[in-house]
Amino acid sequence: xxxxxxxxxxxxxxxxxxxxxxxxxxxxxxxxxxxxxxxxxxxxxxxxxxxxxxxxxxxxxxxxxxxxxxxxxxxxxxxxxxxxxxxxxxxxxxxxxxxxxxxxxxxxxxxxxxxxxxxxxxxxxxxxxxxxxxxxxxxxxxxxxxxxxxxxxxxxxxxxxxxxxxxxxxxxxxxxxxxxxxxxxxxxxxxxxxxxxxxxxxxxxxxxxxxxxxxxxxxxxxxxxxxxxxxxxxxxxxxxxxxxxxxxxxxxxxxxxxxxxxxxxxxxxxxxx
Amino acid sequence: xxxxxxxxxxxxxxxxxxxxxxxxxxxxxxxxxxxxxxxxxxxxxxxxxxxxxxxxxxxxxxxxxxxxxxxxxxxxxxxxxxxxxxxxxxxxxxxxxxxxxxxxxxxxxxxxxxxxxxxxxxxxxxxxxxxxxxxxxxxxxxxxxxxxxxxxxxxxxxxxxxxxxxxxxxxxxxxxxxxxxxxxxxxxxxxxxxxxxxxxxxxxxxxxxxxxxxxxxxxxxxxxxxxxxxxxxxxxxxxxxxxxxxxxxxxxxxxxxxxxxxxxxxxxxxxxx
Numbered sequence: 001x002x003x004x005x006x007x008x009x010x011x012x013x014x015x016x017x018x019x020x021x022x023x024x025x026x027x028x029x030x031x032x033x034x035x036x037x038x039x040x041x042x043x044x045x046x047x048x049x050x051x052x053x054x055x056x057x058x059x060x061x062x063x064x065x066x067x068x069x070x071x072x073x074x075x076x077x078x079x080x081x082x083x084x085x086x087x088x089x090x091x092x093x094x095x096x097x098x099x100x101x102x103x104x105x106x107x108x109x110x111x112x113x114x115x116x117x118x119x120x121x122x123x124x125x126x127x128x129x130x131x132x133x134x135x136x137x138x139x140x141x142x143x144x145x146x147x148x149x150x151x152x153x154x155x156x157x158x159x160x161x162x163x164x165x166x167x168x169x170x171x172x173x174x175x176x177x178x179x180x181x182x183x184x185x186x187x188x189x190x191x192x193x194x195x196x197x198x199x200x201x202x203x204x205x206x207x208x209x210x211x212x213x214x215x216x217x218x219x220x221x222x223x224x225x226x227x228x229x230x231x232x233x234x235x236x237x238x239x240x241x242x243x244x245x246x247x248x249x250x251x252x253x254x255x256x257x258x259x260x261x262x263x264x265x266x267x268x269x270x271x272x273x
Numbered sequence: 274x275x276x277x278x279x280x281x282x283x284x285x286x287x288x289x290x291x292x293x294x295x296x297x298x299x300x301x302x303x304x305x306x307x308x309x310x311x312x313x314x315x316x317x318x319x320x321x322x323x324x325x326x327x328x329x330x331x332x333x334x335x336x337x338x339x340x341x342x343x344x345x346x347x348x349x350x351x352x353x354x355x356x357x358x359x360x361x362x363x364x365x366x367x368x369x370x371x372x373x374x375x376x377x378x379x380x381x382x383x384x385x386x387x388x389x390x391x392x393x394x395x396x397x398x399x400x401x402x403x404x405x406x407x408x409x410x411x412x413x414x415x416x417x418x419x420x421x422x423x424x425x426x427x428x429x430x431x432x433x434x435x436x437x438x439x440x441x442x443x444x445x446x447x448x449x450x451x452x453x454x455x456x457x458x459x460x461x462x463x464x465x466x467x468x469x470x471x472x473x474x475x476x477x478x479x480x481x482x483x484x485x486x487x488x489x490x491x492x493x494x495x496x497x498x499x500x501x502x503x504x505x506x507x508x509x510x511x512x513x514x515x516x517x518x519x520x521x522x523x524x525x526x527x528x529x530x531x532x533x534x535x536x537x538x539x540x541x542x543x544x545x546x
Contacts, residue, residue: 062379106335127425152400
């Protein structure tokens with residue numbers, strides 16, 4: 001998907017909501033377990049309930065891989081459903097892949113060529129040649145880990161490294177170096193909402209790139225602070241919510257609660273658009 | 274698999290060879306394409322031809338994911354075959370995963386709980402809580418990326434960071450920090466053979482941990498230098514070869530060439546054991 005289409009979607013829906021499909025058989029309403037593919041049936045209901053308020057869906061690959069072959073079938077069905085029924089909605093494989101060049105090419109083939117995701121999350125540790133193969137697909141996006149929302153982000157990402165222009169945190173070097181590999185039209189960054197103090201700084205380094213922001217809600221980040229700290233003239237944000245939306249309800253009428261949770265977030269977002 | 278069993282295998286076989294199963298339909302002998310599962314049938318032949326000389330197999334996940342559902346079926350069959358016929362051989366999911374804690378737990382479930390790999394490669398960028406869930410499985414191993422064999426390893430891994438004891442390259446901080454999370458019995462490091470100048474240094478930092486060393490052969494590293502630079506009293510190395518072994522032959526009798534390639538590497542290795 002092109003950047004202009006994504007920006008248009010955000011304006012039309014007055015939303016920058018990304019719904020994370022972290023689907024867990026132990027957390028979905030019990031009646032889904034009667035289906036032959038409970039994960040897909042649940043995803044379908046969540047998607048239908050939230051599509052009006054949502055500009056992106058982000059299946060978290062680990063949750064599908066944990067169910068083996070059946071999990072991959074559920075993921076493929078979910079992607080087929082999204083690409084057929086909601087082709088205008090942006091899709092993100094939250095896979096955090098990254099390997100030497102010839103291997104990253106195969107991951108790109110898996111997520112872009114085969115499953116037709118619009119974007120994939122990529123880990124930067126292995127450097128340029130591990131990221132470039134993903135950037136070679138026309139109309140597809142890399143979402144590179146910069147500063148994540150977990151405690152462990154302090155172990156390495158915020159460590160100061162000696163750079164030409166003086167000491168720089170690792171995440172900043174990751175952003176600055178990778179801006180030489182991709183453009184605001186094919187490269188975004190993951191920046192956790194729980195790192196508010198860093199959001200403004202990152203927006204200064206990368207004024208035009210989209211930021212994918214997890215951690216609003218369940219992990220404690222504030223939407224207002226995210227927009228104030230990191231919004232740009234096109235907004236330039238995708239704010240993700242997973243558990244807070246998809247597990248908003250239980251029982252047969254859970255879809256109403258899921259829809260309400262998405263509508264509430266969209267309503268808050270609309271005030272910034 | 275316990276460390277003592279792995280060490281015993283290495284002594285018995287006089288080998289520290291890991292064969293990388295980077296199976297690519299465009300590179301395997303043509304006659305396999307007549308099978309319903311060419312990837313598994315090829316892997317089976319490679320495994321049978323090399324098992325006498327090999328202490329570990331390392332399927333590269335990207336090559337399986339690139340074929341979608343069928344790829345995952347081939348991988349599952351390969352693992353079932355290995356675990357049934359060669360249970361004493363160490364198995365590594367070369368997956369380079371790593372995510373926030375609850376997500377890493379699901380990846381651990383996928384590779385340890387479901388597929389019964391002995392080890393999984395993990396990327397360190399997200400820090401401690403992204404690695405710990407993999408370390409919680411009894412008898413299973415994390416192989417953490419430290420210093421990889423590709424050009425992009427210079428982008429971040431070798432950058433100097435300001436640490437308490439003075440400037441330290443990032444890969445060294447990764448090793449030192451992670452040695453607080455795991456032990457030589459459940460944690461290894463990936464160190465590329467193409468980084469010979471660093472091998473001795475890494476062995477000083479981590480005298481007891483196993484190192485998984487890619488890059489000997491196809492990528493230009495020398496076995497002798499690897500052993501001299503990074504061998505310890507138990508040897509403490511797994512040296513990986515992928516393309517150099519599995520694509521050593523073509524045609525109907527390719528198995529003979531594959532076996533010879535593995536035997537040659539084992540013969541060189543035996544002189545160090």
